[in-house]
Amino acid sequence: MKLKFLTSAAEFNQCPQDKVPEVIVMGRSNAGKSSFLNALAGQSVAKVSQQPGKTRLLNFFQCGEHYRWVDSPGYGYAAVSGSEQRRWHGMIEQFIQQRENLVGGILVMDIRRKWTPDEQMLADYFVELNLPLAVILNKSDKVGQKDKSLRKRELKSVEGVSLTFLTSASKRTGVNEAEKAIFDQWVRPQTETN
Ligand code: GDP
Numbered sequence: 001m002k003l004k005f006l007t008s009a010a011e012f013n014q015c016p017q018d019k020v021p022e023v024i025v026m027g028r029s030n031a032g033k034s035s036f037l038n039a040l041a042g043q044s045v046a047k048v049s050q051q052p053g054k055t056r057l058l059n060f061f062q063c064g065e066h067y068r069w070v071d072s073p074g075y076g077y078a079a080v081s082g083s084e085q086r087r088w089h090g091m092i093e094q095f096i097q098q099r100e101n102l103v104g105g106i107l108v109m110d111i112r113r114k115w116t117p118d119e120q121m122l123a124d125y126f127v128e129l130n131l132p133l134a135v136i137l138n139k140s141d142k143v144g145q146k147d148k149s150l151r152k153r154e155l156k157s158v159e160g161v162s163l164t165f166l167t168s169a170s171k172r173t174g175v176n177e178a179e180k181a182i183f184d185q186w187v188r189p190q191t192e193t194n
Helices: 033-041 082-098 117-129 145-156 175-193
Strands: 003-009 022-027 058-063 067-071 102-110 133-138 163-166
Touching: 003 033, 022 033, 022 082, 033 058, 033 067, 033 133, 033 175, 082 102, 082 117, 102 117, 102 175, 117 133, 133 145, 133 175, 145 163, 163 175
Parallel strands: 022 067, 022 102, 102 133, 133 163
Antiparallel strands: 003 058, 058 067
16 A cells, blocks of 8 residues: 555644655645545545535655655635635645655646646745646546647646646556656655765
8 A cells, every 4th residue: 555644734833743755735626636645545545525625634644665645635615715715825835835844746636627826826836945846637537638638738838847647546547657756756866865
């Protein structure tokens, strides 16, 4: 099993106090972030969203031996109030800007959805800190080959996106490949120099 739940944090100061490398996993609600994490785990480790906007925690998962994935609450719920959205932004911004363990971010998107200012704002945080961001184009089973290539190509020109992957969490395709590439490119170099 690749992914194992470790702990949750409701506040930044509750995050584990050590130096294990981490990637933060983000996504608009319903993009399939939980399904993606579960597909990687090979079992249900992340709740497939039933109550939009309810989970306001950072959830830490051990990924293999060397690093962690940190699941963040889904964003973009229409029903969520402005103050709750600001809280989400504050939490993510703080984590990205202050978490020394962070080696990169993963943004899970529904391949059929457009890149919006919300996604660009996240990408901008990573550009600012010179950290890599990978975009997972999930639900790729829902589109044809032409759209898959087109969406991948479109993201190539987006500032701040360093890697793109096509996945289908429900068919479990592309998921392990994405994790392997992320580990090889972001984490392995660090484990070799240390
Ligand atoms: P989250 O809100 O981002 O955590 O999204 P969920 O994992 O809860 O998924 C939202 C919905 O999309 C659920 O009904 C999933 O079954 C479905 N879903 C997730 N991934 C895929 C996928 O790769 N393909 C298809 N067709 N459906 C998916």
